[in-house]
Amino acid sequence: MMLKGTTIYSIITGACPRCHQESMYKTKNPYVLRDVLDINDNCSLCGLQYRLEPSFFYGSMYVSYGVGIAFAVAAFLITYLGFETSLLTSFIAIVITLVVFGPVIMRLSRNIWINMFVSYDKNVAKK
Known part of the structure; x- marks a missing residue:
């Protein structure tokens, strides 16, 4: 893929942030809800430990708020300005968007x- 080696590639695909060779998640599909947050302990190729410290991913809750707001604003703009619906319809569209994309928002966050905290290392990726 053309983006491989960039931070955006790792964010979108959920690949190891250091080597971009494998998924951090045990199940790639975020809609398998019982496994949505199950993450491997470390990368089998470069050895990166994904939980850098205990409770490391608690900080992603703050990111989740921003990502959720971005999804909500997009839903509002599409429904209210794009389709010229009422505010009530736009509100319902926002709620539906956040529920449907909840697992994706959690993973993106x-x-x-x-x-x-972890950058791509092209020397590790070549091994």
Whole structure:
């Protein structure tokens, strides 16, 4: 893929932020709700430990708020301004969007959070 080696690649795909070779998650599909937050202990290729410290991903809750707001604003703009619906219809669309995309928002938030602390290393990726 063209973006491989960039932070955005790791955020979108959920790949190891250091080597971009494998998924951090045990189940790639975020809609398997019982496994949505199950993360591997470390990368089998580069050895990166995903939980950098106990409760590391609690910080992703703050990122989740921002990502959720972005999804809500997008839903509002599409429904209210794009389709010229009422405010009530736009509100319902926002709620539906947040419920439907909840698992994706959680994963994106975790991906953003870990990528704030771990950078891609092209020397590790070549091994």
